[in-house]
Amino acid sequence: MTSPREIPWTDLRAGARAASERSYAPYSRVHVGACGLTEDGRVVAGSNIENASYGLTLCAECSLVSDLVRTGGGRLVALSVVAGDGEPLAPCGRCRQLLYEHGGRDLLVDGGEGAPTRALGDLLPDAFGPEDVAGRSSR
Secondary structure, three states: OOOHHHOOHHHHHHHHHHHHOOOEOOOOOOOOEEEEEEOOOOEEEEEOEOOOOHHHOEOHHHHHHHHHHHOOOOOEEEEEEEOOOOOEOOOOHHHHHHHHHHHOOOOEEOOOOOOOOEEHHHHOOOOOOHHHHHHHOOO
């Protein structure tokens, strides 16, 4: 597991803030950006994309995972998510599950300046992951 001290949190927060400025949020007006670090050192980012049919809205973390896959895949090791006010925002439940698939329980989630960094496994205990699919499939 990567130590929180080794993560360039300031850079990830700045990347998330920049991504939030490119979000599409005409309905809620809550502009969200996410920026992550992969185990091979790449930085990926995403922003929320709302839709008039609210259920089709994509969270910034969904957009970030798309960027991760688009740029070669791999594992996420750290993530910062911020709202349009520039302050950290915890991933929603749906996004926690999506992030678990691409970062696992050890993915570090930024809590913000002076707040604790938390592992995704603490935010999503007893998660269902890829290893469960293989072990629980039908005969």
